[in-house]
Amino acid sequence: MDGPGDDSTQGVGLQLPERVLAEMVAHCLASFPDEGCGLLAGDPAEASAVRCYPTRNAAGSARLYTVDPLDHLRADRDAEASGLSILGVFHSHTHTDPYPSPTDVAQAPDPTWHYVLVSLRDEVPSVRSYRIVRGEVTEEPVELVG
Amino acid sequence: MTVDGATVGEVLQALESTHPGLAGQVLTADGSLHRFVNVYLNDDDVRYLERLDTKVSDGDVVSILPAVAGGAS
DSSP states (O other): OOOOTGEEEEOOOOOEHHHHHHHHHHHHHTTSOOOEEEEEEEOOTTTTTOOEEOBBBTTOOOOEEOOHHHHHHHHHHHHHTTOOOOEEEEEESSSSOOOOOOOHHHHHHOOTSSSEEESSSSSSSSEEEEEEETTTTEEEEEEEOO | OOOOOOOOHHHHHHHHHSSHHHHHHHBOOSSOOOOTTEEETTTGGGGGTTTGGGGGOTTOOOOEEOOEEOOOO
């Protein structure tokens, strides 16, 4: 665990409306065999991802993703216009566990973000959420809300 | 927020004075744009314009976004 005073890893986890979960998984399935990716937005005071922004994978790869920068800009503007902020990013691992890879950890840009992984390895997709602070990965609970 | 500046570089300098440390996140030691940051003038990536020398006009919007990437490999 992180030391005292590091509030960014504290908290109750990520709240995910079932509609957002469905949009996220649908986008990852539609992107297959490439990794699918997108951004999650919500009220920054509450760790609730009320909006899903599917984005293009600019890397166009089954093993890498890059959120298309212009899609990121549009999502950021749309969220801001709705009084929301980008809270995190999701992407799929098509053949591996839903756990951040060394690449994911090395490139995680924001310690306040939620990093959501969608694994398509098994028949039923599995979804996990993590905080990544200074290279330290901590899984957080995902609470599905109606 | 609203700041003054004739170029994207000047806008970033103006932001550095109100948000110390920002330039260090956006620029490399030699003063060019960090590769893990995307800077937009309105809808255009300044890398495809004149980078930090890109001219800005009244009402233009400069956006600074982290590059978001990763993957299973």
